[in-house]
Amino acid sequence: MAKGIIQKGILLLASLALVFPLAACGGANNGNNAANGGSGGETGSQQNQTSNQTEELSGEIILNGSSTVYPVALAVAEEFMNANPGVNVQVASTGSSNGIKAIINGEADIANASRLIKDEEVQTIQANGDDVVQMPVAFDGITVVIHKDNDWAEEMTVEQLKMIWEPGSQVTYWSDVDPSWPNEKINLYGPGTASGTFEYFTEAIVGEAFASREDYIPSEDDNVLVQGVSNDKYSLGYFGFAYYIENQDKLKAVAIKAEGSDEYVAPTLETINNGTYAPLSREIYMYPLKSALERPEVKAFIEYYMSEEGQELVELVGYVSLTQDRIEENLSHVR
Structure with a gap:
């Protein structure tokens, strides 16, 4: 049932x-x-x-x-x-x-x-x-997602994510993050400012709650974010793990390397449960x-x-x- x-x-x-x-x-x-x-x-x-x-x-x-x-x-x-x-x-x-x-x-x-x-x-x-x-x-593990055809940003560091999302970010193109990545504009999707996910993500990644660049497409409806990223090869977004699981046929989850870590860790039930998916695992x-x-x-x-x-x-x-x-x-x- x-x-x-x-x-x-x-x-x-x-x-x-x-x-x-x-x-x-x-x-x-x-x-x-x-x-x-x-x-x-x-x-x-x-x-x-x-x-x-x-x-x-x-x-x-x-x-x-x-x-x-x-x-x-x-x-x-x-x-x-x-x-x-x-x-x-x-x-x-x-x-x-x-x-x-x-x-x-x-x-x-x-x-x-x-x-x-x-x-x-x-x-x-x-x-x-x-x-x-x-x-x-x-x-839950807040999941950073990319388009299924994105084959260059399957792994990212917390520092790279901070470069993209911090207030006043100078990142416009993927190549601004890594010169070997495409010289294509990053189109960003994320929760609105009333979202607890927005607050947690900004504190964990940027270092200060609510501190974020403003030129992204926000929505309190995670299905809107899913649709935005899944329809745009050069996009990047984030939301709760359940929405990724439901849409993993059309999205990829980014494996993240936390500061001080030696490896990139993808979000899974196991890594969220044992806390190795850091710093985005949470209650x-x-x-x-x-x-x-x-x-x-x-x-x-x-x-x-x-x-x-x-x-x-x-x-x-x-x-x-x-x-x-x-x-x-x-x-x-x-x-």
Whole structure:
């Protein structure tokens, strides 16, 4: 079933709409089929028990924020609704900062973010009479990508990436980075400034958060970035690992050599998990409001997120699942 959910999630990710109200009617039909017996041959008492279980939870959960966290949240939301058709989960992809603004303004229950929440953001939530809990949901590796026909920049150093992306960069052509590379203009694609991926990348590569050249094509929708790089032989971009995995038939991931390292390391589930893909391996997060955690449907959603099946979805989407200590820490907030 999880594979089917991922396939549906991928279809939805191809849409340009930012907000996806995930209607529970499909899940309700699946639940009713199970309750009615179908080929399973349940007895009447078993049917009633199944029906009571599926109707136990109700309500609406709204998640907003990071496009990097979005594929994970979407997959978990769909599967959770299949098991709990009385709950409607909405997931929006607007960027980490906008997701945190949404919980500050009472427009969402959970913010998805690919960066740490800032002290001033927590203080604003507390001033509003609420609080927030930080919960990692997966490990990610920000992936630098090039066109599939690019055969000269398959390996790059952090210093070369800094030359390209730093404010005031004098790099216009690939040959400006390495004289042996083509004398062709580099067309750059990357997340917008509201993105936690933008903040993390600039700090890890340039050395200062939010410090970046401005003459690139930004988007909070990673699918726009995928399309831009895949259609342009001389382009370069970056985004979350899951979007690369989904589109690796038309993109190449750049192997990166960190400062002080002797080798170039490509992003894989293994290198992200063991931290050798440096300096772009990181945790990604959700931030539920404490008031939301008091609601049974939100507690159940987070418990499912942290379950074996939920973490299986994390890996099917293309990220690295959490360690057990991280899972237990997250569950401590809802038990």
